Every structure is written in structure tokens, then in C-alpha cells.
Amino acid sequence: MSVQHPELAAGRWRELTLVEQMANVGSEVERAILWRERKNEAYALKAVERALELLDLTAADPKNRRRLREPLRVREALADYFYADNQYGSSDTLWRKYFFAFAYAARRLR
Secondary structure, three states: OOOOOHHHHOOHHHHOOHHHHHHHHHHHHHHHHHHHHOOOHHHHHHHHHHHHHHHHHHHHOHHHOOOOHHHHHHHHHHHHHHHOOOOOOOOHHHHHHHHHHHHHHHHHHO
16 A cells, blocks of 8 residues: 555654544545445545554654554554444444544644
8 A cells, every 4th residue: 555645654744733633534534434425435445545544654653652542443443344344333423423523622722
């Protein structure tokens, strides 16, 4: 898999807070959901790949090393939801609500 966010992977991602990072992941998840609703599975999966890449960058960020549980669990659950059998029982509504909290918090921090 090629790098979808080269500028962020080069270090800019580490300038963001964990809340901002998760809000950006949520933007990609929202795109994936919207593309799936529009019956464009190829675009939906590309958006999921970008979200997973951002979660990997979040996990690799040294400032997050003590807070890896949540981003890694989210990565696992997202992969399960979009690629596997949805064993965790996720839904579009659940993901939207989950990531809305980060988007709201990130906006409040600015």
C-alpha cells in the first residue's frame, strides 16, 4: 500500500494533538460511509485505507505512546467493520457519533 498522505507522513502529523489526529481520521471515515451510501465501494475502501493510514501515523507518534489503546482499538474495529464480518457490531451511526466528539473537541481547542 502506498502512502496516501505523504506530507503528513513526513512529520506534519506529529504537530497535531491526539484529538486533532482522531478528528482527521473521522473525516476519512465519514467519506468512506458517504461513498458506501452512494454505492461506490471502490472509493469507500480508498477512504478507509486513508483512515487506517492516519491511525498508523497516530500510533507511530511518540507523544501518543502512552495512549495507544484507543487508536489501535479503533483501527481494529474499523477494519472489522469495513473489511470483515463486523464482529463488534459497529454501524455508520456509531462511527459518526464517535468521531463527532473528536471533531467538536478539536474545533473547541482552536
